[in-house]
Amino acid sequence: MTARLIGIDWGTSSFRAWLMDGTGAVIDSLAAPCGILSVEGGDFEGAFARLVGHWPAVPVIASGMIASRNGWVEAPYLPLPLDAAALAAGLVAHRAGGRVIHFVPGALGGSGGLPDVMRGEETEIAGHLAAGGADGLFVLPGTHSKWAQIEGARLTAFRTAMTGEAYALLMAHSILGRLAPARTPGEPEEATAGRAAAFARGLAAGRAEGALLARAFSARTLALTGRLAADEIGDYLSGLLIGDEVAAMLAGMPAFAAPLAVTVIGRGDLAARYAAALGECGASARIAPPGMAREGLRAIGKQAGLIP
Amino acid sequence: MTARLIGIDWGTSSFRAWLMDGTGAVIDSLAAPCGILSVEGGDFEGAFARLVGHWPAVPVIASGMIASRNGWVEAPYLPLPLDAAALAAGLVAHRAGGRVIHFVPGALGGSGGLPDVMRGEETEIAGHLAAGGADGLFVLPGTHSKWAQIEGARLTAFRTAMTGEAYALLMAHSILGRLAPARTPGEPEEATAGRAAAFARGLAAGRAEGALLARAFSARTLALTGRLAADEIGDYLSGLLIGDEVAAMLAGMPAFAAPLAVTVIGRGDLAARYAAALGECGASARIAPPGMAREGLRAIGKQAGLIP
Structure with a gap:
């Protein structure tokens, strides 16, 4: 070579x-x-x-x-x-x-x-x-996730959502993170059934309409009232913010033929979270090869x- | 005495x-x-x-x-x-x-x-x-603003929006604040026509529906493309977040007889901003005495x- x-x-x-x-x-x-x-x-x-x-x-x-x-x-x-x-x-x-x-x-x-x-x-x-990939609707998750539309083998429209950055800021600096356990940077968190369920609960709250910064406050009030464990706050908030983004983007991007299919260009846990959110919102999700x-x-x- | x-x-x-x-x-x-x-x-x-x-x-x-x-x-x-x-x-x-x-x-x-x-x-x-105050819908602006409903001289419903905290975090730590001039804490900013207009533009963008964290990104892209001055980024973002909150809360709080009147319990510039946002959203606003x-x-x- x-x-x-x-x-x-x-x-x-x-x-x-x-x-x-x-x-x-x-x-x-x-x-x-x-x-x-x-x-x-x-x-x-x-x-x-x-x-x-x-x-x-x-x-x-x-x-x-x-x-x-x-x-x-x-x-x-x-x-x-x-x-x-x-x-x-x-x-x-x-x-x-x-x-x-x-x-x-x-x-x-x-x-x-x-x-x-x-x-x-x-x-x-x-x-x-x-x-050899086809036209369609794409999401590229990250600090700033990008939603992109490809038509006629060209990028014709896109939108940015600063979901990942907002999540990191809210957990690190806002009142929402104050009840959550301190994390060691780089140390992987243990995946538990409780944490997966908290993400799903967050998705459901995230799909509701309007006042995102009011719904986000529930990551604190659920914990305060004993309905969310401290180590589930992060997953709940992640679900809530991703759910809000996915539901709004599916409603707001130029229309595609139903059933709606979205390709996730991304890796690992974050790509899986977006795929789960897309499924919850009634879209079929496919994760692109690396x-x-x-x-x-x-x-x-x-x-x-x-x-x- | x-x-x-x-x-x-x-x-x-x-x-x-x-x-x-x-x-x-x-x-x-x-x-x-x-x-x-x-x-x-x-x-x-x-x-x-x-x-x-x-x-x-x-x-x-x-x-x-x-x-x-x-x-x-x-x-x-x-x-x-x-x-x-x-x-x-x-x-x-x-x-x-x-x-x-x-x-x-x-x-x-x-x-x-x-x-x-x-x-x-x-x-x-x-x-x-x-x-001697009457029943009605109230907003108490602050780090966490509270929307409260009073019926029969009792507090019957309320919602929290963490708008003030999110604004402070986004300006201090996110990519949105990076193009804005550094501020000296405690030093009042000069009120200019440009800044007032930026707040009004933010309100308009804030009243649109869905994907708040996508709309918020425009505080950066408008500045990047020369359509928003660096010292107007904060006012634009403030208008956008308050506009989103006010529009969603007016739509989401239990209904009141039209025309909708809202009492602002708060002080200074922040109370005035909420009053302006309420006016933009078609509600009549009244600032309560201190x-x-x-x-x-x-x-x-x-x-x-x-x-x-």
Whole structure:
């Protein structure tokens, strides 16, 4: 295998890179908790050299927040509709340390008169399409989850919900987290029947309409009145916030033919939670195979002529 | 004037006390940023002695979070409906330093199968009624705003929205506050036409339905796209969260005869913001005169026979 392309998905809190041959087969890969917020003094060139500087000097393509105003080189947001060809045409090339790094633009959308932006997820969607994926409605869970609509093999609409960030803030800093047991960062929590039931109860409360910040207060009052265990508060609140998001997004995104099917592009427990919420809301959920970011980087690189 | 009663409104972040004669006239008063969270080691007796220990040894009545599980002495929550007589019957007496302190119970309500609680606002509502106030729908803005319904001169229903706390967290810790200028705590912000317009734009976005955590993201995207100034982000987000709360509560609280009138029990800029939001949502708003907490403490004390 001859190395032909380095693809990097460089987000706010994580760094993932793949060294690929011309067919997209992975020669080497790396994942590190070196998101752009953890790069001291904004020395992205130094971080890049430390992380993958030992890889062959082939073209580099990078997507995610690294291409934002707070990242290494800003690649402007492109308007919708978008596909790999449009993203390839918008690449911003930057020369550093004898290499050329091509930064993938973000996407600019909007709904109800309000603008919306994404960085990185447009590449995962390009990967889904390059892997032969179909049109449809997609959710990419995360700190800021993205709901995306693909029609005619192009990204035509999306919306962001800051559910993951709100959950973390409410548990860490608000009165809701005060009754919950302190957690050791990084230590996995034990999955119990009580915690699964608390998540399901949260989903039910989350699907109700209106006044999210009133319903969220029940994560405290249920515990205060002995109807929710302290170690179930987090799961209940997670269910409530995800349930609210999923129900509202299914109602608010442009209509699809019933029965509604949604593809979850994501990993692990969070993807499973969104799939469960979608089921509760009457949609059929499918979790996409892993590797969409890498597939997307290769597809955009190919469109740009970086690899044959 | 002969001192007959000390009334204390002791909340999470503030302490207010009044020394009153038998008619409720104020002989002396004190306000201090000594909420229960700032009392070191939970030494409430010591804090009480420092703050008002020099006042005459008359009966003391105290409401607010001081009577919660995290306060000095817990007074249980009472079920609805509630009035000053029921609150008086539920007072919890505690002897300390040669004085008797009577703690006012909180209220336990609920809606949609979810419990809800309040501490302190039930006393302000008792004050409204003692001052000759009528039945109706009320909002008490704050860190956790309370919406309360009074029928037949009793508190019959209420709901909590943690809007103020969520606003503070999102501005201090989330990506929404990152583009906003750093503020000096305690320094008043200059009121500008741009900031007032940003609040109004937020209200409009807040009144839309569903996916609050998606709409809130627009506080960032509008700034990113040059459609909102950095120093207007806070006002826009404030309008958005208050607008969502007011619209949902007007739709969700038990129905009142149209045209809907709502009384705001609160002070200053925050009360004015809620009044503006109510107007935008088609309700007529009236800001109650100040002094409801003191009136309530006196009314409950009188019902309990602490003063003639």
